[in-house]
Structures are given as C-alpha cells and as structure tokens.
Amino acid sequence: MSDAQTLIENRPPSVAALFLERVAATPDAEAYRYPVPPSSGEGPDEWRSLSWAQAAERVHAIAAGLIELGVRPEERVALASSTRVEWLLADLGIMCAGAATTTVYPQTNADESAFILSDSESRVLIAENAEQLAKAADRRAELPDLHHVVVIDPAGVESGEWVLTLAELEERGAAYLEKHPELIKERVGAITKDQLATLIYTSGTTGRPKGVRLPHDNWSYMAKAIASTGLLGPDDVQYLWLPLAHVFGKVLTSGQIELGHVTAVDGRVDKIIENLPVVRPTYMAAVPRIFEKVYNGVAAKARAGGNAKYKIFQWAAEVAREYGKVTQDNFKRTGVHTAPFALAARHKVADALVYAKIRDAFGGRLRACISGSAALAPEIGYFFSGAGIHILEGYGLTESSAASFVNPGEAYRTGTVGKPLPGTEVRIAADGEVLLRGPGIMQGYHKLPEKTEEVLESDGWFHTGDIGELSPDGYLRITDRKKDLIKTSGGKYIAPAEVEGQFKAVCPYVSNILVHGADRNFCTALISLDEPAILEWAAEHGLRGRSYAEVVAAPQTVELIDGYVRQLNEGLQRWQTIKKFRLLPRDLDVEHGEITPSLKLKRPVVERSYKHLIDDMYAGTRET
Incomplete structure (x- = not known):
C-alpha cells in the first residue's frame, strides 16, 4: 500500500x-x-x-x-x-x-x-x-x-x-x-x-x-x-x-x-x-477572473507608461508564453524544465524588466497558485508560467467536495486540471461526460431524491455535467459544460467557454464575454469591459470624463474591440468565429444574478437580460 x-x-x-x-x-x-x-x-x-x-x-x-x-x-x-x-x-x-x-x-x-x-x-x-x-x-x-x-x-x-x-x-x-x-x-x-x-x-x-x-x-x-x-x-x-x-x-x-x-x-x-x-x-487559491484582472492590470500599467513601455510588455508577454510552453513540454519529455539558449537569454532579460515586478506584487514568496471554479484561458496560464507564477489548475464541484483533480506541482500542464486526487476514480462516458467516484462525492441533494437519482448512480458514479478528455497518462482537460455546448443550425458543435477563454487572452480590456449561437447559423458575443482599464484607455483617446456607458457606446471603443474580435477569429475554425458582437452598458455582476458569487457566468440569465441585443444581431439574417 x-x-x-x-x-x-x-x-x-x-x-x-x-x-x-x-x-x-x-x-x-x-x-x-x-x-x-x-x-x-x-x-x-x-x-x-x-x-x-x-x-x-x-x-x-x-x-x-x-x-x-x-x-x-x-x-x-x-x-x-x-x-x-x-x-x-x-x-x-x-x-x-x-x-x-x-x-x-x-x-x-x-x-x-x-x-x-x-x-x-x-x-x-x-x-x-x-x-x-x-x-x-x-x-x-x-x-x-x-x-x-x-x-x-x-x-x-x-x-x-x-x-x-x-x-x-x-x-x-x-x-x-x-x-x-x-x-x-x-x-x-x-x-x-x-x-x-x-x-x-x-x-x-x-x-x-x-x-x-x-x-x-x-x-x-x-x-x-x-x-x-x-x-x-x-x-x-x-x-x-x-x-x-x-x-x-x-x-x-x-x-x-x-x-x-x-x-x-x-x-x-x-x-x-x-x-x-x-x-x-x-x-x-483564486478563480480565473483574478488572474485575468492581474494580467489586464499589468498590461494597462505598461500602456499608461507610454508606447515604449507597452512594446516591452508585449514582447515580454510573448516570451513568457513561449517559455511556459517550451519548458512544460520539455518537462513532459525529460522531467526537467529547460529552454533553448536563445529563448532562455530573452527570458532572463524579460524577467529583469517585467516578471520580477509581478512576482514582487504577489509578495515575492509565491510558490504556486491554485486556480479552480472555472477554466483559466491557457494563454493567460502560459504567461504566468513563464513569469514564474505557477498556476496549478484544479477541478471539482460542490457535489464532489471541490477538489477532485489538481495539477501535480512541477509536472503541471497548463490547459489541464491535472490528475485525480488519490482515492478518486474517473471515467469518460460515451458522450464525453466526466464521471467521478470516491470518498469526496456527496450523499445527495437535500430533500430532492429524484434530482439525486439523475446524477448519482447506485454504484457511486457521479455525473458531473462536464465534457472532458483524459490524456494517456491521466491528465484531464475540461472542454465545456455539457448543457452549454452550442450546436449551430449547420450542425457544428462549439464549446463557448473555449472561445471565451481565447478572447480573454487576446483582449486586455474584457471583463466578461458570452458567446451565443445555439441553433443559429453564426456565432455572436455579448461583451462587458473592465471599467478601470477601458476608462484609462478612454482618457487617452478623447473620451476623458465620460461614463462607462458612454465610453462603451462610443464608435472608437467599438472599433477597438472589433480589432480584438478579428484577432480572435484568425485562430478559430470558420464556424466558431464571432460575426457580430455588442458591448454591454455595464459589467455583469452578482447583484443582478448574472454571475455567481464564485464569478461563474449564468448564461440563461444573461441571455434573457440581453435578448434584445442578441435578437438585434440576428435581425435581417436568414436562420437555417
């Protein structure tokens, strides 16, 4: 034993x-x-x-x-x-x-x-x-x-x-x-x-x-x-x-x-x-939104320092991502975090200019962060990995006492939630759903036996409702919530969380994004912006003193975000691309019931609240 x-x-x-x-x-x-x-x-x-x-x-x-x-x-x-x-x-x-x-x-x-x-x-x-x-x-x-x-x-x-x-x-x-x-x-x-x-x-x-x-x-x-x-x-x-x-x-x-x-x-x-x-x-431990805000905050600070500083940050961010990917890949193959000489040299310069300051902001002793509750955009994960802030993604649900999977220390792999905790079993159902069994699984839902039976089998297997893939050596990657998968009218399946995560890595101004497209012939998005970051940008672009709602309604703001949407689309399959988007007049929040207290998007609530904007994006188009 x-x-x-x-x-x-x-x-x-x-x-x-x-x-x-x-x-x-x-x-x-x-x-x-x-x-x-x-x-x-x-x-x-x-x-x-x-x-x-x-x-x-x-x-x-x-x-x-x-x-x-x-x-x-x-x-x-x-x-x-x-x-x-x-x-x-x-x-x-x-x-x-x-x-x-x-x-x-x-x-x-x-x-x-x-x-x-x-x-x-x-x-x-x-x-x-x-x-x-x-x-x-x-x-x-x-x-x-x-x-x-x-x-x-x-x-x-x-x-x-x-x-x-x-x-x-x-x-x-x-x-x-x-x-x-x-x-x-x-x-x-x-x-x-x-x-x-x-x-x-x-x-x-x-x-x-x-x-x-x-x-x-x-x-x-x-x-x-x-x-x-x-x-x-x-x-x-x-x-x-x-x-x-x-x-x-x-x-x-x-x-x-x-x-x-x-x-x-x-x-x-x-x-x-x-x-x-x-x-x-x-x-x-933190939820992805915190790491996104830190990343956006660092980018905004660099931008405020002038064009030269922002160019240095952008260069350092690319170096960090490349370094994070290469060193993790090498560790997977050899058990050692190594990088080619030229990349290591660029990384050393970027560390002195950018990464060391980020580590100091976290207190200077941070060995690792645990991220859970929702998916972390891999590009943001790789950025922090290369900057020396190691984010170990984990996975679990309330019904599994939270910590069913976690990335194993030095062997962590960005984009996965790691391996199951000792004593927890996992299997992938025929439709891709992740099933769990072990001592962390709930007894059931309080006074709701029928609801319990829907998710908990008699032999102890719990249906998570998440779609995932297991690597040959046991690392789990969650691709989406089963109920959130979008099937377009053309029959293509899209994982909205994956597209949303990629946009968060591309656009430093985004706070929340919801991709919509179920039974439609193209995808659209509702986007809310990070208020401090966009107001800082606005002050430098002729919109000083305007409210958040006024800034997001301004044509130059729409043009700015359109540039990031086009950048996102370049890396997507044709059927995944965002054809239209609308900027929301305020950020999504807990008070309006649009996100949970753990900062997860409540899709049905947001889609109901902004149905008029969604309908407007599809108005005049022929739905098949």
Missing part, C-alpha cells in the same frame, strides 16, 4: 477530530492571521495571530454555546458572512458540536436567504452584521425552525432572547464548559463519518438552488488527500480570500488543519493587492 493510500485509509471520521489532533500536536504554532483596521480609520490594518490553542479555546466556546442553545447533532447552523477569521472559528465550532453548517453567501438576497434557512431547517443563524440579521428578521414568520441569530459584528444590533452576539455566545459556552469539561471531546468522539457536516446550496442558473449534503467523511478525506499530494507542507503560508460559503474556499480549510500551516484570512477582494506584499504567501 502506498503512503498516500495509507494516509487516506487511516483517516478519522471527521475534520473536528482532525482539529483536536492538530491542537494537541502543535498548540503554540500559529494557525490564523487576520487584519484589524486601525481605530482611527486611517493607515494600514494591523495583522494579529491566533495559535492553534487560542483558536481551539474560541472554537470550543462556540461549540459549547451552540449546544447550550439546544443544537443537537446534524441539526443545521447557518453561516451568512464574508470570509473572515470568525467564519473559520464558527464553522469549526459547529462541527465540534456535531452539528452541520449551512453556508449562505452574504450577497444572497433576502428571498433566497429565507429559502435556504427554511429548506435547511437551520436552528441558528450566525450572521456577520445587522444587514445579514435583517434578512432573517424580516422573514421571521416564515422561519419557525430558526430559534436564534448570533451576530459577529454587533454594531447597530440589539441583543435579546432571539438575537445574541458572538461574544455572548462564547461567554455562555465557556461557562457551560466549566460545568461540562469533557463536552467537546464527547461530542467530537460521537461523530460518525456519515453524519452531515455541511449543506452547501448551489447557485442554480434556473429555479431554486439545491442543497448539497456533504458528510464529515468528505472533509476528512479531502484533508488527507490534499496532504498526500505533497504540494503543501507545514511551513506554508496560505492567503485565503475566497468566499467560504463556496466549496472551493471551504475545502482549503480542511487541508490546512491536516498540515498545520498558517492561513492569513481576509475576504475583502479590494484589499488583495494591498495584502499580498504584507502576508507574503507561499500559496493561494
């Missing part, structure tokens, strides 16, 4: 048990770092730390507080908060109480929040602030199971019988523990591997979201499987900003507990650029 198999097969029944083991093994080691804004509101944040023992003191108090409130094993406790250290402590507290966490995005509107709280039958809601509390308070009559709300930030909140602060919960828990000192050990010891640990509601593109039931064993398996890859170790520093309501953010917490390294946690996306040089992480 291999070391990986031994590690996985000897896993405890829960991450709660792993947490107690971690605290016992390294009580004084640093567990979490978190920012505290200055009281004056001016100046940089102060970063503070919690050791594993200090974290455990708070986690145990939260767990005991919930038990004192009457929460029983497997009963749901909802968490509606942005990513912050209290989210991690509360989630661990819920698990150590033997209960199950229902995750709610803070951006979720009151109607959907009420549905999730009701459908999950959550007994307690841990809300970040008065805004999150109000969503439940306004619907209290519809939530008979919700007995208490615990508020993390008490500003503007009046506590009482129904509402209490997190500090009050911890005080009650600490007092309860004094009378029952063995309580946590007993609760954690009683957890079985099949007991519900997490209920995550997927952001459905149509209809109500579905609750995905993930038992304790899923997270215990994930913790051990992540550790067994050898990608991370106890000396790593993770920068965690991803939404913890999303399965991608949540799985990172399990691996960290197993390995015992430091996690610096701050969910404020607008603080990422400021935080990276302070935290100096050795790894972080």
